[in-house]
Amino acid sequence: MFQSRYIAGCFLALGSLLKAAGALAGALFVAVQTSDGRPLAGAVLTVHTLDGTGRPATPVNAIMDQVDRAFVPDLLVIPTGSTVEFPNSDSVNHQIYSFSAAKKFQLPLYRGKRYPPVRFDQAGFVTLGCNIHDSMLAYVLVTDAPYFGRTDSAGAWSVELPRGTYRITVWHPRIRESGQLEREISIGDADRTAVSVRLTKSLQPAPLEGRHSWDTY
Amino acid sequence: MRCTIPQAFALAALSFAAPAAHSADWLRAPEWEVDVDARLVNSDGQKSFVNGGLGTLRYDHTQSGLRLGRARFALSEAIGQVWSLHLDASAWADDDRNPLDLTEAYLQFRPYPFAGYRFRLKAGAFYAPISLENRAAGWESPYTLSYSAINTWLAQELRTIGVEGQLDWLGTRTGHGLDVALIGGLFGWNDPDGVVVAQRGFSLSDRQTTLFGRVGSSNSAPMRPLELFHEIDGRPGYYAGLESRYFDRVVVRALHYDNRADPTASDGAIRTFAWQTHFNAVGLRAESAGGWTAILQWLDGQTYFESHDEDLAWPFRARFALLSRQIRHHRLSIRYDSFAVDSRSDEGEGAQRGHAWTAAYVFEPDTHWKLTFEWLRVTSDAPYRVIELGIPRAATETEVQLAVRFALGPLAR
Numbered sequence: 001m002f003q004s005r006y007i008a009g010c011f012l013a014l015g016s017l018l019k020a021a022g023a024l025a026g027a028l029f030v031a032v033q034t035s036d037g038r039p040l041a042g043a044v045l046t047v048h049t050l051d052g053t054g055r056p057a058t059p060v061n062a063i064m065d066q067v068d069r070a071f072v073p074d075l076l077v078i079p080t081g082s083t084v085e086f087p088n089s090d091s092v093n094h095q096i097y098s099f100s101a102a103k104k105f106q107l108p109l110y111r112g113k114r115y116p117p118v119r120f121d122q123a124g125f126v127t128l129g130c131n132i133h134d135s136m137l138a139y140v141l142v143t144d145a146p147y148f149g150r151t152d153s154a155g156a157w158s159v160e161l162p163r164g165t166y167r168i169t170v171w172h173p174r175i176r177e178s179g180q181l182e183r184e185i186s187i188g189d190a191d192r193t194a195v196s197v198r199l200t201k202s203l204q205p206a207p208l209e210g211r212h213s214w215d216t217y
Numbered sequence: 218m219r220c221t222i223p224q225a226f227a228l229a230a231l232s233f234a235a236p237a238a239h240s241a242d243w244l245r246a247p248e249w250e251v252d253v254d255a256r257l258v259n260s261d262g263q264k265s266f267v268n269g270g271l272g273t274l275r276y277d278h279t280q281s282g283l284r285l286g287r288a289r290f291a292l293s294e295a296i297g298q299v300w301s302l303h304l305d306a307s308a309w310a311d312d313d314r315n316p317l318d319l320t321e322a323y324l325q326f327r328p329y330p331f332a333g334y335r336f337r338l339k340a341g342a343f344y345a346p347i348s349l350e351n352r353a354a355g356w357e358s359p360y361t362l363s364y365s366a367i368n369t370w371l372a373q374e375l376r377t378i379g380v381e382g383q384l385d386w387l388g389t390r391t392g393h394g395l396d397v398a399l400i401g402g403l404f405g406w407n408d409p410d411g412v413v414v415a416q417r418g419f420s421l422s423d424r425q426t427t428l429f430g431r432v433g434s435s436n437s438a439p440m441r442p443l444e445l446f447h448e449i450d451g452r453p454g455y456y457a458g459l460e461s462r463y464f465d466r467v468v469v470r471a472l473h474y475d476n477r478a479d480p481t482a483s484d485g486a487i488r489t490f491a492w493q494t495h496f497n498a499v500g501l502r503a504e505s506a507g508g509w510t511a512i513l514q515w516l517d518g519q520t521y522f523e524s525h526d527e528d529l530a531w532p533f534r535a536r537f538a539l540l541s542r543q544i545r546h547h548r549l550s551i552r553y554d555s556f557a558v559d560s561r562s563d564e565g566e567g568a569q570r571g572h573a574w575t576a577a578y579v580f581e582p583d584t585h586w587k588l589t590f591e592w593l594r595v596t597s598d599a600p601y602r603v604i605e606l607g608i609p610r611a612a613t614e615t616e617v618q619l620a621v622r623f624a625l626g627p628l629a630r
Contacts, residue, residue, distance in 0.1 A: 092628065093295055095329070099332055099333060106329045108298050112246075129387070131327060131329050132327075137389065204394060207465060208504055208506065214354065215352050216354045217348070217351060
């Protein structure tokens with residue numbers, strides 16, 4: 001909690017400096033709650049400009065490892081044009097696949113061999129699995145939004161934005177709401193705009209942690 | 218022709234693998250595992266089914282002490298991207314036909330999913346997808362040492378020696394909560410299947426019959442040793458099943474099995490009839506984020522053969538409920554089994570009623586070491602004990618085991 005306030009404070013301080021230069025207008029604070037009112041950590045927020053001024057964020061080179069027959073991390077949020085490396089730190093082979101529309105690919109990961117990173121050029125959700133170990137499940141959210149992030153343990157996320165109108169989109173692998181939750185906001189000269197999103201349906205069950213590496217049959 | 222199909226599959230597998238071995242891109246370094254499971258056993262059981270008795274435990278009262286529970290070697294070899302070869306061999310330290318023998322050997326074809334669907338094919342010798350308990354490598358249970366009565370019977374008498382196809386709809390990869398699989402198997406070399414449950418009833422152990430082995434030792438008495446994986450009548454059997462998963466929390470399986478044996482056929486060389494065996498099996502496993510696991514399995518079937526115009530039948534049924542809780546590296550499990558075999562024969566041969574309680578503690582500090590302490594008590598009533606052995610028909614047998622297993626290799630987990 002202290003950390004999120006500290007980070008928000010840094011954002012505000014940075015925003016004040018930039019606003020003095022005429023670049024940023026205000027701070028956006030987003031809070032995401034589950035249907036029973038608890039904070040939802042790890043929710044993905046993307047912020048698109050509605051007036052066509054924002055550019056997608058700069059591509060990155062990310063890593064999604066395979067450790068103890070699981071993807072680590074099991075969710076990546078990356079700008080379009082980014083690459084992801086799958087190094088396979090396990091002692092066994094994996095066969096990564098996706099048949100999601102945003103990126104269809106197959107990648108055998110034989111232990112002890114490096115494979116070139118996979119490039120994600122199209123915005124959308126990519127669900128990853130392993131053709132050998134069915135319990136392995138991960139997500140890559142490829143976004144063309146200029147601003148994005150994930151909620152902290154208090155279910156909060158904040159960002160400094162220039163003056164304008166925006167569409168905020170909320171997503172989490174476990175939400176049952178069909179499609180994504182969206183809000184439209186305008187950022188004016190106000191210093192802070194707060195948006196609260198509360199899910200209407202209970203979350204899907206979380207993956208069982210670390211107990212199924214022996215699951216064979 | 219008898220007993221040649223496992224050899225034929227092994228040869229086919231080797232001939233398939235051999236040309237691939239010339240290409241480093243096709244054949245990778247094999248993944249392997251070696252396990253050694255040592256036991257300290259205390260049992261007051263009657264003469265075990267392993268030695269030709271009608272006891273329901275793996276170890277009887279003469280076998281208390283230090284035992285080798287199982288020594289196992291497993292190999293998994295990727296052949297290209299979509300084919301793989303799997304071999305599982307074990308030594309059980311009793312008087313089987315071979316000191317080391319295969320429990321499973323199969324080729325698997327596993328293409329990548331397409332548009333949310335996936336097809337898999339297995340060819341060789343392997344377990345049909347019935348047990349929800351035997352989910353660890355080597356078809357072992359992560360919950361207890363001894364399997365439930367249902368799954369002990371599957372380990373003793375059933376192996377798919379043939380092909381199995383599975384069509385998966387991967388809903389969890391397309392934004393849904395369910396995965397659904399349709400499964401069909403076609404097999405041979407399972408005609409004596411049913412003879413063990415009809416003659417000796419259900420038991421609870423972890424002794425799996427090997428592909429070229431037998432149930433019972435060379436000097437088994439009064440029940441003689443039985444060889445199971447033979448083709449007698451030339452008629453293939455089949456099974457058809459359904460599996461559904463709700464995320465990784467709930468699994469439901471249902472399967473109908475019929476070996477389609479000709480009940481009038483027999484094989485003099487192995488001194489057995491073709492036992493016509495069919496059954497239905499259903500099971501449910503549910504797991505919680507708090508480390509709880511609950512398993513229910515139910516099995517109901519019948520085996521029969523026709524000898525000299527006699528219609529001899531043994532309807533059988535078994536069920537169990539298991540509850541388990543894992544806290545970090547520790548797991549506590551308790552299971553209740555209930556089982557019954559009816560007998561439509563002149564002397565009531567093979568009739569049995571019984572139930573069992575199993576409690577087990579497992580400590581698994583890492584992927585190499587596993588320590589299990591198990592207490593198992595089986596109470597059974599078998600009229601045939603009076604006729605065949607001259608002992609009381611009712612028995613309560615207790616077996617306590619402390620097992621230490623050490624596993625080595627890339628597949629160890």
